[in-house]
Amino acid sequence: MINYNELDSVYTRYKQSVNMSYNELLRWSKNPLSLKAGLTRQPIRTNLRLLNKNKSEWTKRDIQNAKKSISYLARAKKIKSKNFVIPNLTMNHIALRNWGFDVLK
Secondary structure, eight states: OOOHHHHHHHHHHHHHHOOOOHHHHHHHHTSGGGGSSSSOSHHHHHHHHHHTSOGGGOOHHHHHHHHHHHHHHHHHTTOOOOOEEETTEEHHHHHHHHTTOOTTO
16 A cells, blocks of 8 residues: 655655656666676666656655655765766766766756
């Protein structure tokens, strides 16, 4: 049984944490640079699934995955990386994009 108060809260925080649309993240996932950060493609797959679902379709699993994304993004946004892969794009920027947040937006 889904706790709808929790769903409302997590859904709102998730939408405030990510700044990429489903199509933007999908396009990014096909960029070879997206492979430079992270051990797996799971964050991209998970966030694509969340971004492609209406709130009314979210499950307990989606709520847990969204909490994980919110937590990761809150930590990673604080990191000031100087390891540039290309000008204006660091490994941390790539990782953030893999989780649905584009720092260059």
